[in-house]
Amino acid sequence: MTEPAPPHGYTPRKDSHLKRLRRVEGQVRGLQRMVEEDKYCIDVLTQVSAMTKALQAVALTLLDDHLGHCVVDAAAAGGPDAEVKLKEASDAIARLVRS
């Protein structure tokens, strides 16, 4: 799959994002196994907290790439697109902070 031009800011770190997401998938499968085997709730909860932190780390690196590429490029180009990109980024940050 060749890409003539990387369409989004996270493409350079795509492999690293995918690796992290596969690890998160491993964590959620591990959680299912724990529940199936009636593991102690507190241990299950500890894993849920670890998984939430892993997901936040994915979100923060995606956001980094987005700010550093899409938003900065739009800002450098100026015009109404910069406003739109900023508004989008702010809304995404608000969702992350509140989730």
Added chain:
Amino acid sequence: MTEPAPPHGYTPRKDSHLKRLRRVEGQVRGLQRMVEEDKYCIDVLTQVSAMTKALQAVALTLLDDHLGHCVVDAAAAGGPDAEVKLKEASDAIARLVRS
């Protein structure tokens, strides 16, 4: 796999926990697909926020069951075990609030 006595508080709602966790697994696979297909970062982030909320919901129902069974039972029985269970629950809540 027969269980003579359900060992932990979440056993009654085990199926519901497993169903939620499978849905979370579906979400993380969906995220991988989005990153592979270079979907727009903001859309990926929106999905990450949704998945974080789904995970929190799993954690809160697990915790509910734990408080309503293990902790309440230990409290009713009294003795040092009640203290231990409470401390464990408090620590788990602190991890959730901070993650």
Added chain:
Amino acid sequence: MTEPAPPHGYTPRKDSHLKRLRRVEGQVRGLQRMVEEDKYCIDVLTQVSAMTKALQAVALTLLDDHLGHCVVDAAAAGGPDAEVKLKEASDAIARLVRS
């Protein structure tokens, strides 16, 4: 101000809660001063994060006291009040996790 019987679980640690809350008040006044003096936004944000953590710590110790007194006492007494207290505590935990 004499109290014939401490009405709620946090009374024993009341002074410690008040001390923490006064420190949080000091933090929010410090933030006002920073904004008034046009301090650098990033430094203001760092202080907001510190204050949020301080508030969470207050919430977690209040919750600890509540679980260890009101909820445990209701559980030991049994009956419908135990259910009510647990539901209340779960809802409060959910609000903390989501905020």
Added chain:
Amino acid sequence: MTEPAPPHGYTPRKDSHLKRLRRVEGQVRGLQRMVEEDKYCIDVLTQVSAMTKALQAVALTLLDDHLGHCVVDAAAAGGPDAEVKLKEASDAIARLVRS
């Protein structure tokens, strides 16, 4: 107090930030009163959650202003300062998401 040039991005919305922070101060004083009067812990916790949300709202509007002014201006100017500003903003976002 005249300002020849507003030094930071939040100056235009300074009054609105200060108003919000004064409301947060009112909330923390209200919390102290509740604890002093031995109000029910769950009601105190509800107020702590409301106050945490109010603080997050302050943080998100400060961050908005910062991204929309300092970061965008640095990005438009280009050069190493843009990198520095972005890194700072990312770190501040990470602190908010984790707190």
